[in-house]
Amino acid sequence: MNKNFIKILRPGINTTFQDLGRNNLCHIGIPFSGAMDNRNFLLSNKLVKNNLNTPVIEFAYQGPHLKYHGEKLNIAITGDVSFKIKKKKEIINGSCYESYLLEDNDEIDVYSTNKSVYGYLALGAELDLKFQWESCSINTKANIGSNSGKKISAGQEFYIKKINKDHSKKKISYINTKIDKIRVLQGTNFNYFSDEAKKKFFKDEFSVSKLSDRMGMRLEGPKINNIIDTNIKSEGLIKGVIQVTSDGNPIIMLSDHGTIGGYPKIGVVVSADYDKLVQLSPGSKIKFKQVILNDAETLFKLYDLETQNLISQI
Amino acid sequence: MIKNISNLGDAALYCDFGKEVNKEINSLVIKYFKTLKVKNIEGVNNLIPSYNKLIISFDLKKTNFKDLKKKIEDIKINNQNDLSFKKIQIPVCCDQKFALDINRLEKKLRLKQDEIFNNFFSKEYFCYMTGFIAGMPFVGDLDHKMRVKRLETPRVKVPKGSVGLTEQFANIYTFESPGGWNIIGNTPIEIFNNKKEKEPNLINPGDTIIFKKIDINQYKKYYE
Numbered sequence: 001m002n003k004n005f006i007k008i009l010r011p012g013i014n015t016t017f018q019d020l021g022r023n024n025l026c027h028i029g030i031p032f033s034g035a036m037d038n039r040n041f042l043l044s045n046k047l048v049k050n051n052l053n054t055p056v057i058e059f060a061y062q063g064p065h066l067k068y069h070g071e072k073l074n075i076a077i078t079g080d081v082s083f084k085i086k087k088k089k090e091i092i093n094g095s096c097y098e099s100y101l102l103e104d105n106d107e108i109d110v111y112s113t114n115k116s117v118y119g120y121l122a123l124g125a126e127l128d129l130k131f132q133w134e135s136c137s138i139n140t141k142a143n144i145g146s147n148s149g150k151k152i153s154a155g156q157e158f159y160i161k162k163i164n165k166d167h168s169k170k171k172i173s174y175i176n177t178k179i180d181k182i183r184v185l186q187g188t189n190f191n192y193f194s195d196e197a198k199k200k201f202f203k204d205e206f207s208v209s210k211l212s213d214r215m216g217m218r219l220e221g222p223k224i225n226n227i228i229d230t231n232i233k234s235e236g237l238i239k240g241v242i243q244v245t246s247d248g249n250p251i252i253m254l255s256d257h258g259t260i261g262g263y264p265k266i267g268v269v270v271s272a273d274y275d276k277l278v279q280l281s282p283g284s285k286i287k288f289k290q291v292i293l294n295d296a297e298t299l300f301k302l303y304d305l306e307t308q309n310l311i312s313q314i
Numbered sequence: 315m316i317k318n319i320s321n322l323g324d325a326a327l328y329c330d331f332g333k334e335v336n337k338e339i340n341s342l343v344i345k346y347f348k349t350l351k352v353k354n355i356e357g358v359n360n361l362i363p364s365y366n367k368l369i370i371s372f373d374l375k376k377t378n379f380k381d382l383k384k385k386i387e388d389i390k391i392n393n394q395n396d397l398s399f400k401k402i403q404i405p406v407c408c409d410q411k412f413a414l415d416i417n418r419l420e421k422k423l424r425l426k427q428d429e430i431f432n433n434f435f436s437k438e439y440f441c442y443m444t445g446f447i448a449g450m451p452f453v454g455d456l457d458h459k460m461r462v463k464r465l466e467t468p469r470v471k472v473p474k475g476s477v478g479l480t481e482q483f484a485n486i487y488t489f490e491s492p493g494g495w496n497i498i499g500n501t502p503i504e505i506f507n508n509k510k511e512k513e514p515n516l517i518n519p520g521d522t523i524i525f526k527k528i529d530i531n532q533y534k535k536y537y538e
Binding site for chain 1: 335361364369371374375378445489508511514
C-alpha cells in the first residue's frame with residue numbers, strides 16, 4: 001500500500017488539478033482547459049524537478065491548507081502568493097519560486113494570492129490522478145478530468161505514486177509584473193461596431209468585473225455599440241477572444257470557455273499577454289492596445305524565449 | 315470551397331464558407347473538418363466546425379498563420395469521403411413539467427400546443443454542429459412556422475435533457491447549464507457520456523435526428 005498522501009484541511013475557493021490541458025476535443029464541446037497561467041505552471045514543475053506537464057494544484061484567491069503524510073518530498077509555489085509551511089518545530093514564511101522540503105506531518109497553508117488571481121503548488125512527485133483524454137485538468141462545468149471533474153474539497157486525500165529522489169533546493173528570482181495594457185488583434189466582426197465604439201474600445205479604461213472565472217472575464221466600462229447585429233451565427237471560439245454581448249459589455253474567453261458562441265468578436269488578446277491577463281483580479285483597470293499580426297507573433301516569440309530562459313535558469 | 319481564410323487572433327485560422335446557413339454549406343464544413351482531422355497536421359490544436367465556419371487553432375511555437383493557411387489552401391477534399399453518418403431517434407417527453415416554454419411558444423408562434431408538437435415531431439433534422447457545452451447538438455431546420463427568437467432573459471439553469479428551439483434550430487442540453495432557448499420537452503437518454511473516452515457524443519455533425527414523442531410513463535421507464 002502507498003502511504004504517502006496529502007490531506008486537504010481547507011480547499012480554498014477554486015482549487016483544481018491542472019496540467020497543459022487537452023487538445024482536439026473542441027468540436028464536441030470540450031474546451032482546452034489546463035493551467036490558466038502557463039508560465040507559472042511550468043516554473044512550478046521545474047522547481048521540483050518534475051516533467052513540465054505534471055499535474056499541479058491550481059488555486060485562485062484563497063488557496064488550500066493541506067497536511068502531508070509520508071516520506072520527504074519537495075514542493076514549490078509560483079505566482080504572487082502568501083503561504084506558510086508549518087513544521088513540527090517552526091513556521092516558515094514561504095517565498096514563491098523556491099523549493100521547500102516537506103516532511104511527515106508538515107502543513108502548507110496558502111492563505112492568499114496578492115493582487116493577482118492564480119497560483120500553483122507543485123509537489124515533486126507523481127500524484128495518483130485519473131486522466132481523461134490524456135489530461136487531468138479539471139473542468140468543473142462539464143465534470144471532466146481528475147477528481148471526477150470537481151473542485152478539491154475539504155477532507156479529501158490524494159495519494160502519491162512516486163516521489164522525486166533529488167531533494168536539492170531550487171530557486172529563481174522572478175517577479176510577476178501586473179499588466180495594464182492588453183494588446184489585441186482586430187476580431188473577425190470588428191466592422192460590426194461604430195467608429196465611435198472602436199475608438200472607445202482602444203482609448204477608454206475598462207475594469208474587470210467580479211463575474212469572472214476560468215471560463216471568462218467580464219469587463220465593465222463604456223458601452224460598445226453595435227451597428228449591425230448583436231448576434232452572429234454561432235461559431236467556434238478560442239481563448240482570448242473578446243466578444244461584445246447584447247448589453248454592450250466585452251467578455252474575454254478564458255481557458256474553460258464554451259466552444260462556440262454567437263456574439264460579435266471585436267478583438268482577440270495576443271497569445272503573449274494571456275498569462276498576465278488571467279492574473280487581473282476583479283476591480284483591476286485595463287486598456288486595450290491594437291497591434292498587427294506580425295507584432296503579435298514577435299511578441300509571442302519574446303514571451304516564449306523569456307519563459308524558456310527562466311526554465312533553463314532553474 | 316473555403317471562401318476566405320483570415321486570422322482569429324495570432325493562433326487560429328478563421329475559415330469562412332459563406333454567409334448562408336444550409337445543409338450544403340455545412341456538409342462542406344464537415345468534410346473539411348473530417349479531412350483535416352485525419353491529416354493530423356503538425357501544430358494544429360483544435361478544429362471547431364460550425365454552421366458555415368471552421369476555426370483551426372494552432373500552437374504558435376510550432377507553426378504560424380501564414381504557413382498553416384498555405385497548407386489548408388493546398389488541401390484537396392475528397393468529395394466521396396466518409397458516409398459514416400448515423401440516423402438517431404431521440405425520445406422526447408413534452409409533459410407540462412418539461413415543456414417549460416410551451417405557453418410562450420403558443421403565443422409567439424400563434425399555434426396551438428398540438429400543432430407545435432405535430433410539426434416538431436413530423437420532420438427529420440440534420441446535425442450541423444456540436445458544442446458550446448460538451449456534446450450539445452445543434453440540429454435543423456425547423457419549419458418556418460416554428461421559428462422564434464431566444465428568451466429575452468436567459469434561464470440561469472436549464473435542466474439536463476431539455477430540448478430547446480431558437481430560430482431555425484433545435485438543441486439538447488447535455489447537462490444543466492444556463493441558456494436562453496425555448497424549452498419544448500425533455501429527453502431521458504444520455505446525449506453526452508463523459509465516461510466514454512472514444513465517443514462521448516451520441517450525436518455528431520452530419521447525423522440525422524428523428525425526435526419521437528413519448529408520454530410521461532414511457533419517460534419514467536428509462537429511469538427504472
